[in-house]
Amino acid sequence: xxGFVEMxxxxxxxAGSGGPLTALFIxxxxxxxGQFIGWVYMxxxxxxxxxxxxxxxxxxxxxxxxxxxxxxxxxxAFAFGLLAVFAVVRxxxxxxxxxxxxxILWSIMQGLGVGTMRFSTSLIAALGVATVxxxxxxxxxxxxxxxxxxxSLQLSGNVGSLMSQLKRILYxxxxxxxxxxxxxxxxxxxxxxxxxLLRDPERSHELQxxxxxxxxxxxxxxxxxxxxSEV
Amino acid sequence: xxxxxxxxxxxxxKWRRFRYNAMPILCFIACVLLMLGLWxxxxxxxxxxxxxxRKCVPVAAGADGKLVAVSTxxxxxxxxxxxxxxxxxxxxxEGQVIARLDDSLVRAAVVTLQEDVERLKVELPAAKEKxxxxxxxxxxxxxxxxxxxxxxxxxxxxxxxxxKAQIEADEILLKRLIARLQYNEPLVRNxxxxxxxxxxxxxxxxxxxxxxxxxxxxxxxxxKIRDGAQRRxxxxxxxxxxxxxxxxxxxxxxxxxxxxxxxxxxxxxxRTLDIVAPFEGEICEIHCWPEQYVRRGDPIVTIAATGVxxxxxxxxIAYVPETQRIRPExxxxxxxxxxxxxxxxxxxxxxxxxxxxxxxPPHLCRDPARPEWGLxxxxxxxxxxxxxxxxxxxxxxxxxxxxxxxPTEPLPGKDG
Numbered sequence: 348x349x350g351f352v353e354m355x356x357x358x359x360x361x362a363g364s365g366g367p368l369t370a371l372f373i374x375x376x377x378x379x380x381g382q383f384i385g386w387v388y389m390x391x392x393x394x395x396x397x398x399x400x401x402x403x404x405x406x407x408x409x410x411x412x413x414x415x416x417x418x419x420x421x422x423x424a425f426a427f428g429l430l431a432v433f434a435v436v437r438x439x440x441x442x443x444x445x446x447x448x449x450x451i452l453w454s455i456m457q458g459l460g461v462g463t464m465r466f467s468t469s470l471i472a473a474l475g476v477a478t479v480x481x482x483x484x485x486x487x488x489x490x491x492x493x494x495x496x497x498x499s500l501q502l503s504g505n506v507g508s509l510m511s512q513l514k515r516i517l518y519x520x521x522x523x524x525x526x527x528x529x530x531x532x533x534x535x536x537x538x539x540x541x542x543x544l545l546r547d548p549e550r551s552h553e554l555q556x557x558x559x560x561x562x563x564x565x566x567x568x569x570x571x572x573x574x575x576s577e578v
Numbered sequence: 579x580x581x582x583x584x585x586x587x588x589x590x591x592k593w594r595r596f597r598y599n600a601m602p603i604l605c606f607i608a609c610v611l612l613m614l615g616l617w618x619x620x621x622x623x624x625x626x627x628x629x630x631x632r633k634c635v636p637v638a639a640g641a642d643g644k645l646v647a648v649s650t651x652x653x654x655x656x657x658x659x660x661x662x663x664x665x666x667x668x669x670x671x672e673g674q675v676i677a678r679l680d681d682s683l684v685r686a687a688v689v690t691l692q693e694d695v696e697r698l699k700v701e702l703p704a705a706k707e708k709x710x711x712x713x714x715x716x717x718x719x720x721x722x723x724x725x726x727x728x729x730x731x732x733x734x735x736x737x738x739x740x741x742k743a744q745i746e747a748d749e750i751l752l753k754r755l756i757a758r759l760q761y762n763e764p765l766v767r768n769x770x771x772x773x774x775x776x777x778x779x780x781x782x783x784x785x786x787x788x789x790x791x792x793x794x795x796x797x798x799x800x801x802k803i804r805d806g807a808q809r810r811x812x813x814x815x816x817x818x819x820x821x822x823x824x825x826x827x828x829x830x831x832x833x834x835x836x837x838x839x840x841x842x843x844x845x846x847x848x849r850t851l852d853i854v855a856p857f858e859g860e861i862c863e864i865h866c867w868p869e870q871y872v873r874r875g876d877p878i879v880t881i882a883a884t885g886v887x888x889x890x891x892x893x894x895i896a897y898v899p900e901t902q903r904i905r906p907e908x909x910x911x912x913x914x915x916x917x918x919x920x921x922x923x924x925x926x927x928x929x930x931x932x933x934x935x936x937x938x939p940p941h942l943c944r945d946p947a948r949p950e951w952g953l954x955x956x957x958x959x960x961x962x963x964x965x966x967x968x969x970x971x972x973x974x975x976x977x978x979x980x981x982x983x984x985p986t987e988p989l990p991g992k993d994g
Contacts (some may be wrong), residue, residue: 372616379609382602486602519584523594546585553585 356467370468371390373413374475381409385489402489404445407479411452414472418460429459446555494525494542497570502537504563513539522546522556538566627942628896628914628957634862634879634969643679645868645878664879666864670855677853677868677878680759681750684847686749691840693804695740700832702732705826724814731811732827734804735834738974741797742841748790748846755783771850850874859883882967894959896973897938897952904975906931906955913974914957916965924963930956941970 356367385405419425432455453476460469482488498517502509517524521543528540545551551569558564587595639645664676706729758779766776864878866872894914898906906928915923932954940946957973958966 350868368616368619372613372620375609375613375616379606379613382606382609482605486597486605488602490598522587546587549588556755 349365353469354450365469367467370417371419371475374410374472376415377409378406378475378479380407382488389462389489389491397491398445399487399489400444400446403483404449404486406483407449407476408452409455410472410476410479411449414456414460414468414476417468417472418456418465425459425463429455432458486572493523493573494544495548496543496545497527497572498541498543498554498558499566499568499570500539500558500564502539502563503533503565503568504535506535508538509563510533510539510544513558513564516554516557516561517541517543520550520557592790600804614638622948626896626898627944628894628971628973629939629942629961630965630967630969630971631676631893631895633857633859633883634880635824635856636863636865636880637676637853637855638875638877639677639679639853639866639872640874641679641847642871642873643683643851644871645866646678646680660785664861664864666861668861670859671860672855672858674855675852676855676861677866679851679853679872679947681754681848681851684844684851685750687840687844687847687959688743688750691743691837691844692747694833694837695736695743698830698837699740701830702729702736705729705830709826711926724811727807727811727814728827731804731807732830732834734800734807738797738804739834739841740835741793741800743837745790745793745797746841746848748786748793752783752786752790753848753851755779755786759783764791776848857881857883863869892959894957894965894971896955896957896971897950898955898975899938899944899950899952900935901950901953902975906953906975910975912957913972914960914963915972917962917970917972921964922962924960926944926957926960926963927952928955934955 388402388405415429436451436455447538457469457473460472523544525542526539527542530538532538545554548571551571555567555569556565602647670676709725749929762776762779765771766773859881861879862882865877865879872878898904908928908931910928911925912928913923914926915921935951935953938952943950965971
């Protein structure tokens with residue numbers, strides 16, 4: 348068994364000193380740094396054109412580039428070959444998404460690794476990149492999952508007490524709320540809009556029912572929406 | 579915010595929120611911890627290369643000439659192949675003749691020398707007769723006697739020269755016979771050739787040896803006679819030689835001196851005909867083959883002192899690259915590991931540090947295509963590290979070795 352494991356993970360041809368642990372360390376460090384970059388991007392992004400897949404690509408690309416540098420080992424010939432292959436692929440395909448580009452790059456890297464007889468490094472890199480992508484999928488990395496519904500209603504009457512009552516109801520049904528919009532529409536009527544994160548989205552009708560049963564609440568609309576992924 | 583009972587969050591959504599919120603942070607922390615652990619392991623990785631010292635010396639031809647095939651004896655038995663010359667991995671002993679240069683030139687020079695001596699023998703009586711004819715007109719007996727002594731001294735000198743030339747010629751012949759005997763000895767033992775043939779060569783060798791011994795004795799006698807004649811001549815130093823003696827004998831004397839120098843030259847050439855191994859080892863490289871013409875200084879074979887008992891490699895030479903933040907010092911503990919699988923990591927101490935930064939040999943660079951400069955250090959090999967000369971070893975200069983596991987006693991080494 349040990350021999351089989353050694354065959355899988357320590358059989359690079361012509362590799363220098365290092366071995367599988369070095370490859371793992373390199374990929375891990377690249378992933379940590381990539382995730383840090385992704386978080387910084389998420390935290391500092393302002394504006395409308397936010398893309399979750401782009402943030403995910405920020406995490407994967409350092410890993411792929413680290414793998415590429417490991418495989419090239421400073422060889423100019425490999426670098427030019429890689430450039431040529433990538434140019435050909437890019438020329439033939441219009442890559443709509445950064446994530447697509449990432450996968451194209453990954454495929455090319457794997458071909459480069461196997462072709463240069465760095466079998467173990469290719470295997471480790473394939474498992475590593477797949478794990479990273481699975482992690483991104485599982486954690487929905489890059490999504491700003493703060494709210495999942497928009498509640499709009501009109502308050503008629505004593506706004507103060509109605510707001511207190513509204514907040515009590517929202518506390519029961521929501522994990523998080525944010526007053527997005529408050530607009531006075533009349534002498535004693537106010538239109539408010541909340542972004543809410545429901546505790547149980549499948550029981551959203553109970554929230555609506557609870558609001559409808561209260562005096563002073565009208566034009567209630569609960570709009571379930573996806574996270575801010577693509578704008 | 580207080581209020582009524584909050585709706586419980588279903589497990590599915592709790593898990594979802596855990597995945598979206600907490601899991602990235604936990605995974606990040608776990609990856610950072612794992613990365614730090616591997617980073618520490620990376621620090622333990624070898625950051626240098628050392629080469630076990632090797633003794634590898636090319637053996638060069640001492641003179642110009644053609645290489646002659648000689649037998650090589652490996653382990654006391656002649657090799658069974660058709661070739662009777664050196665081959666890779668042949669073991670040689672110190673002083674063993676590996677190759678020979680063809681002695682035809684030297685033999686021809688000896689023959690020429692002998693002819694010149696004969697010519698001098700002929701010229702001297704002619705000069706003597708001429709002098710006698712001139713001296714007939716003189717009444718001075720003492721001058722005539724001195725004249726005779728001079729001629730006797732020169733005759734004795736020529737005789738000495740003749741003996742020496744004969745001895746040189748016989749010594750060359752003796753060497754050839756000894757070589758033939760060495761070549762035929764294993765063939766006789768294996769019954770490839772008849773013992774009678776071998777004995778014939780032995781007899782011839784003995785005869786030549788006897789002749790050499792006889793000539794040496796005769797040489798001593800001739801030298802005694804020469805010395806006696808010169809002593810007697812010296813007693814007539816107050817009398818000036820007749821001018822015609824100096825004029826007639828002078829060229830012969832000069833020719834005798836020239837032939838003596840030629841004998842010395844031939845002696846030197848004969849000594850350089852044999853190419854011997856300077857130490858015990860194995861042939862690891864072959865540069866020239868028999869029947870090939872070589873010049874003085876051309877390497878014939880390269881001998882490596884490998885696997886000789888008592889001469890196992892004791893040191894490894896490593897280079898600390900300038901880019902490394904390590905200043906090697908005498909006594910610094912380093913980690914050594916052979917690249918063969920299963921070899922353990924051992925510790926050793928730096929015994930010597932080079933005086934200056936120098937270029938690292940390419941095969942010791944981390945990237946052979948990029949030249950590096952470093953400080954050489956010499957590391958004695960521990961007893962439990964088996965390494966062959968020229969073998970590469972992974973070296974770790976990490977400070978963590980010396981701080982964590984610095985031995986309190988001197989480490990055992992092959993140099994004690």
